[in-house]
Amino acid sequence: MKYQKINNDLFTSNRIKYTNRLKKNSLAIFQSNDEFPRSGDQNFIFKQNPDLFYLSGIDQEQTILLLYPDCPNPLYRQVLFLRQTNDYIKVWEGYKYTKEQAKAASGIESIYWLEDFDSILHSIINYADHIYLNTNENDRYAHMVPYRDIRFIEQIRSKYPLHHYERSAPIMRELRAVKSDLEIELTRKACGITRDAFVRVLKFIKPGVKEYEIEAEIIHEFIRQGGTGHAYTPIIASGHNANILHYNDNNQECKDGDVILFDFGAEYANYNADMSRSVPVNGRFTKRQKDVYNAVLHVMKSATNLLIAGTVWNTYHEEVGEIMTEQLIGLGLISTEEVKNQNPAWPAYKKYFMHGTSHHLGIDVHDFANRYTPFAPGNILTVEPGIYIPEESLGIRLENNILITSNGNVDLMADIPLEVEEIEDIMNG
Template sequence: MRHQPIDPQLFSKNRERLINSLPINCLAILNANDLMPSNADGTLPYHPNSDLFYLSGIEQEESILVIQPGAEKPRDRAHLFLRKPNPKLTLWEGYKLSKADARTVSSIYYVHWIDDFAQVFAKLARIQKGAFFLNDNEHQRAENPVETRDQRFRNSLRNRYTKRRFLRLAPHLHTLRFNKDNREITLIKQAVNITANTFKDILTTIKPGVMEYEIEAEWARAFIRKRCKFAYGPIIASGKNACILHYLQNDQPCKKGDLLLMDVGACYANYNADLTRTIPVNGKFSPRQKQVYQAVLRVLRKSISGATAGKEIKQWNTEAHEMMNEELVDLKLISLKDLKKQKPNQPACRKYFMHGLGHSLGLDVHDVSIGQTHLNEGAVFTVEPGIYIPEEGLGIRLEDNIVISGDQPINLMTEAPLEPNEIEERMNP
């Protein structure tokens, strides 16, 4: 692992919270993500299963975690299964966790080799005769076109245990993961700080003629040097490209007079940051660019202030739409007549602000939040209003990351320059 060791009590506490939410006589089983093929004999970079990591800190392929809430002794309530190291595996793939190292990382007492899984699991299933809680990717945006290890395991288990009940583990995990432990917030803050400080450095490298991919390379260099990787495919969008919400080509020149939208985040210890800033390529906003920028900035700041604990997420979005409507009228992009004709579920601002105001952030960039309807204390959210005017070749989005905390959220992204004057000063030292 590239990141510094994480306090294993985080994972121990997460398991305890899950155990307290489950029936006593059940078993809960989670599998690692697959190592995905690319072409020929190649594989894509491996990324650990977020739920398995949340409960164990384990990032190694083919791992399995079994939770048995009904065990009398706390140390008996978790069993971890790993690939057994051997000389051939070490030669070709390098270091794999020993049992002792896995115990240190996860604070799980019972660590087994994966070869013993069938025997140990059969014994646990004889003792715990209740339902099997099985995990799956139930993110609201997930399409799941490829069958996962969790899904293959479920199908295999159904054939073997035909009289057992099979229940969903995801709703329990989504509820737990939505509200972050202070140690999780510390890790997110580390990813955020690395992202914000890199942005400061990037500002001095932007000049007319630089290629979008050259800017991407500067982000990559900084992240790798700081034990990070990209949290998601970076968006480095100059000029009209900024009006493409998920622009990923990053292959065009940055031209004088254009704006550059950068939507980039670092991933540290599997926890993610998500920053967006929009800057002038030549270091100076035009009057129109600054006018639109300030409109987005006002919505950002008011939306952050309005992100109070207990507020309905739907209401939070509605308030942003109302603010954006006012800004767009002032910008002469929509009219009062447009406001009168708008429908409740299709506000007039949608023509120029077509995406959501923000999303939960954590082990996944679009973190799990099924069923969560309110801004809960301790939840981490992005706030990212934007205005996109294709006919002007102008797209501006600004994004900060906040922790919901009482009546005043904590902005984690304060180190990333935001005021247009500060951006111009840093680009023209």
């Protein structure tokens, strides 16, 4: 791993919070993610299952975590199973956890090789009443691929059909939404790396540069500072490309007079930043570009003020929609008559601002959380309004990451240039 060692108090605490929510005499199992083939003899870069990482800190494929707090054999109350290395793996793949390293990373004492999993599980599972199994229950995910968790569920239910099976996901949804101090610091680190990459590209941009050249500058800074890489596929969208919400071809020339919409963030120790900015290719906004930019900025600041403990998701988005409506009227993009006659299911402002304003952020960029639970201290959310005007080949989106506390909120990206004057000064410095 490129990132610095994480204090295993984080993972020890997470396991305690999780097991405290289990029914009496329950056993829980978490699997690492699959390794997916990229070509005939290569896999895609491995990405750990976020729930397993949250509970163990182990960032390696073919890992299983077993938690059985009421196990009659104390040795098996917390057990980590790892892929055993050998001389061939050492030569071709390099580093794998030793048992001692896994103990240090996770805070778990009982470490075994993966080949011991079936025998150890069988020796204790019949003493448990409930078995908690994990699946991906993120609202944004639609199950299409029979991934490792799904395959394991089929196997264990056929082998032990009379146990009471439970879902871990509702517990993880509750826990992961509220970030601990250590998680907040890891997110701050990701935000700091993202800031430095943004300032770097502000000094690099000029007419004629290619979008992919900007992307190269970003990843250079991420890796240079020990980030794992991009938190998600970066968007470097110049001119009309900014009106494609998930544009990531990043293969066009940036032209004089256009605005570039950035949406990128660093991943550090599996925690993510998520930032959007919009900047002029030539270093100076036109009056129209500045007016649209400041309208989005106004919505962003207003939305940020609404992000406090107790705020309800749907109410929040409705209020942001009203603020955006006022700005779009001021820009001459919609009329008061259109607003008066709008379809409540698709308000007039949606023509130019069609996506949501916020999502939870954490180990997943769109982090696991309950959209029907009021926002609470410890939540980290994005604020990312945008105005997209295809007829003007102009798209503006601005996005920061906001931590909710009991005393209001904290902008984790407050030190990243945002105001028009800041952007122009750096680009022309």
